[in-house]
Amino acid sequence: MLPVRYVWYSQYMSTNPFDLYEEFVHKIAKRDNLDETITQQLLTPDAVHKEVFSIKRDSGESESIEVYRVQFSNARGPYKGGIRFHPEAHLDEVKTLAALMAVKTSVVNIPMGGGKGGAVVDTKQHSAGEIEQIARGWMHSMQNVVGVDKDIPAPDVYTNSQIMSYMLDEYERLHGYSSPGVITGKPLVLGGSQGRSVATSLGGVFIIEQLCAKLHKKPPETTVAIQGFGNAGYHAARILAERGYKIIAVSDSGGGISTMHGLDIEHVQSVKQEHGSVTAVDGVEHVSNAELLELECDILIPAALGDVITSENASKIRADIIIELANGPLTKEASAMLDKDTHVVPDVLANAGGVTVSYFEWVQNRTGYYWDEDEIFTRLEKIMHAAFEDVWTTAKEESVTLREAAYIVGLRRIIESLRLRGRRT
DSSP states (O other): OOOBSOOOOOTTOOSOTTHHHHHHHHHHHHHTTOOHHHHHHHHSOSEEEEEEEEEEOTTSOEEEEEEEEEEEOOTTSSEEEEEEEESOOOHHHHHHHHHHHHHHHHHTTOSOOEEEEEEEOOGGGSOHHHHHHHHHHHHHHHTTTOBTTTEEEEEOTTOOHHHHHHHHHHHHHHHTSOOGGGOOSOOGGGTOOTTGGGHHHHHHHHHHHHHHHHTTOOGGGOEEEEEOOSHHHHHHHHHHHHTTOEEEEEEETTEEEEOTTOOOHHHHHHHHHHHSSGGGOSSSEEEOHHHHHTSOOSEEEEOSOSSOBOTTTGGGOOOSEEEOOSSSOBOHHHHHHHTTTSEEEOHHHHTTHHHHHHHHHHHHHHHTOOOOHHHHHHHHHHHHHHHHHHHHHHHHHHTOOHHHHHHHHHHHHHHHHHHHHTOOO
């Protein structure tokens, strides 16, 4: 029976984000004739943990903070996944993200499961000192839930390397020994990995290069539009431009810019840093984030928010290729409309470079031997190439979409591990 200690839901839920994952589990259950016990293990978290603690605000008042961790399938290794600090949280979303992380680590064939956690808090309303209290409080509450061989958290929404540093320090203080591998996404000086800041983007670029080679698309003749110009979007644009691709549009929360002549990405980044948005760039056409998605281009990269391509705008998408650098940028309905006629590379493959380099960080922490950036990138390329080939081959052999193929690859590896372990209950 699932050891749920507390369960919480959001009154703002309009759809269940777990539905798409559940649909793929049932598809593979039917395809591979899975028994009900295995199917239910794929659909059920191993554990859901929730605690409440108090911090002292700068004003002197006390505030209660809810923190949580969902652990999903450790059949292939310790749980792995981010910690987010966000004012709204609901079980279905967090459960989905943990399940998808289990699939993602399996797709790239690294020996880990899935996890997701966080604190229900608005960081914009808290001082640096208060955020440190929350970070330490999270780890104090979850000190027996995580561990270097049990569950390895990482940064996520509104968390960063500094917050991971506080958490690492709190864990080591509580347990009385050094354990850098208990957290990834740390600063280099505390055992972080080279290449982490560009890992998600570079992993996506490796996938793009392989897909374009399969489709006989040459970089100078390939146009790219990127929604989102944060860390992932900027580095994806920069690396692709350096490799000869033509970046015709980018956007941030303030809006987007476009030119068929191709953007100078370093100039765009400089203007954004100075003025706060890419929309301050001169001599280009201005487009909204919604309009950018509908531009005619070869490759569309949603690199910011989830659920930006829906049943309402899916028919207007004109890209031949969609690379899901963001988590869940296509809704279930949009996926059904686009996956068969467009080459959609799902997030569980497209953005898996981030968790892969997090895995590298954990390995380096465990061995005490650290690789340089070239070594990191070489190892990342090898893993991403192998994962893409597995998914591409499965899609062709079983006549399914790339999304379905990725889930087939990932879930079958989890299923094999469950069977070998004899987990029948």
